[in-house]
Amino acid sequence: MRTDNSRKFDHWIRNDFKQLNTELELAYQEAGCRDTIVGVGEKTKQTLLDEGNLHIRALLHEGNTDEGFDNGFDLLGNVGFFMAACRRHDLTEPSRERRSPLTDASALAMQLGASLGVIPRFASAHLETHNRALNGNYKSFTNLPDEHLFLEYNTRGVFAFIRASEALLHSLPLGISHPVTHDLLLAAQADLKQVIANNRALFDTLDVDRFFYAVRPYYKPHRVGLHEYRGANAGDFAGINVIDLLLGLCRADDPYYSQLLVDKFLFMRPDDQLILRDCMRRRSLLDAFLMALDDPEATRAAWFQRNAKAFLDVCALHGETAIQHHELLIARFIEHPAHRDGLDQQSDLTASGPRLDVMLRGLKKLCDLRSAANVDGLSTRFADLQRLREAVDHA
Numbered sequence: 490m491r492t493d494n495s496r497k498f499d500h501w502i503r504n505d506f507k508q509l510n511t512e513l514e515l516a517y518q519e520a521g522c523r524d525t526i527v528g529v530g531e532k533t534k535q536t537l538l539d540e541g542n543l544h545i546r547a548l549l550h551e552g553n554t555d556e557g558f559d560n561g562f563d564l565l566g567n568v569g570f571f572m573a574a575c576r577r578h579d580l581t582e583p584s585r586e587r588r589s590p591l592t593d594a595s596a597l598a599m600q601l602g603a604s605l606g607v608i609p610r611f612a613s614a615h616l617e618t619h620n621r622a623l624n625g626n627y628k629s630f631t632n633l634p635d636e637h638l639f640l641e642y643n644t645r646g647v648f649a650f651i652r653a654s655e656a657l658l659h660s661l662p663l664g665i666s667h668p669v670t671h672d673l674l675l676a677a678q679a680d681l682k683q684v685i686a687n688n689r690a691l692f693d694t695l696d697v698d699r700f701f702y703a704v705r706p707y708y709k710p711h712r713v714g715l716h717e718y719r720g721a722n723a724g725d726f727a728g729i730n731v732i733d734l735l736l737g738l739c740r741a742d743d744p745y746y747s748q749l750l751v752d753k754f755l756f757m758r759p760d761d762q763l764i765l766r767d768c769m770r771r772r773s774l775l776d777a778f779l780m781a782l783d784d785p786e787a788t789r790a791a792w793f794q795r796n797a798k799a800f801l802d803v804c805a806l807h808g809e810t811a812i813q814h815h816e817l818l819i820a821r822f823i824e825h826p827a828h829r830d831g832l833d834q835q836s837d838l839t840a841s842g843p844r845l846d847v848m849l850r851g852l853k854k855l856c857d858l859r860s861a862a863n864v865d866g867l868s869t870r871f872a873d874l875q876r877l878r879e880a881v882d883h884a
């Protein structure tokens with residue numbers, strides 16, 4: 490059961506907090522603010538800070554009330570919303586601090602995060618897959634349509650990836666020659682096609698400047714206690730990596746990819762962490778199909794031709810989602826406005842904190858792995874997929 494204080498805080502996050510952020514965004518817009526918001530809406534910023542701190546102080550004073558995982562995780566999300574909004578409105582700024590000035594919020598977030606086994610800040614699950622709506626209203630920073638559009642499309646995309654990952658997971662116990670594995674591969678294809686359609690719709694409808702200047706800033710890195718934590722991104726769920734690993738496009742023993750997994754584990758809910766951990770030790774479908782190539786008889790079998798073809802189509806679609814994310818979404822909504830407004834060198838432009846060119850290089854590598862591109866100096870599955878394709882084409 491939730492405590493009274495926890496309920497009141499949730500009510501504040503869903504109402505007054507949203508209203509205050511919305512007022513501030515509209516004030517920034519009216520004042521023509523872009524990247525700098527100093528001196529605008531100072532009274533409103535102070536109200537947000539004071540009201541949030543009052544709620545948090547009451548919760549901290551109440552102590553550990555053991556409300557169960559779901560309520561604890563939800564409360565962590567609410568504290569995280571507050572801390573991220575303080576960062577957005579420049580009430581905190583990690584490079585000018587050695588520890589977060591939000592001492593009570595940090596203490597509560599760290600207590601919750603450490604006891605739940607997750608990072609002590611809001612994660613994308615709080616905004617997307619585990620964001621409960623009351624009377625049709627889910628939690629968000631503002632009431633503005635751009636933020637809602639972004640969150641709803643992200644949530645749809647994440648669930649479509651999760652469904653594709655579940656289809657692939659179900660194929661593991663069946664094996665690559667099972668007739669029903671074919672159905673599962675077709676299901677994964679349909680889900681990835683939905684990701685592609687969803688990304689396209691987001692690309693066509695989201696306003697570049699409203700996203701860049703009024704949504705993205707809530708995802709900046711900030712301190713909790715002493716340490717700085719990167720912001721959440723739509724990739725903070727296991728499904729996307731489950732697809733990478735089970736298809737075999739990315740490998741858990743690749744130093745670049747395993748670093749990425751290590752860095753993201755605590756941004757996922759513990760149930761999600763378990764799924765990913767389990768996947769890291771499985772043989773990929775690509776490796777299983779490649780093993781079948783050792784037996785020329787098997788490759789001529791109807792099951793091989795049918796299932797290998799369906800598998801190759803899943804890989805192609807997964808690659809397409811990655812290219813689309815990189816070349817459409819990131820290019821249009823981050824790279825171009827940052828470049829246009831001379832902000833490329835800023836360190837807090839992205840959720841993860843590094844300079845834009847550094848982040849883009851990392852994401853390009855991931856995109857090349859997922860699309861099995863033929864790139865010098867990067868070990869992708871290009872040649873392996875080519876071998877498999879030949880076995881299918883020349884049967």
Ligand code: HEM
Nearest residue numbers: 642643646647722723724729818819822823839840841848
């Ligand atoms: C990560 C931008 C929408 C899935 C990222 C990152 C950026 C970004 C910049 C890297 C985070 C960082 O290091 O700062 C965008 C933009 C979007 C968008 C501008 C639209 C306006 C989506 C959607 C999905 C998605 C709809 C689908 C679920 C991912 C994934 C990652 C990620 C999976 C983690 C990296 C990876 O594994 O690929 N995104 N994104 N994004 N985003 Fe998006």
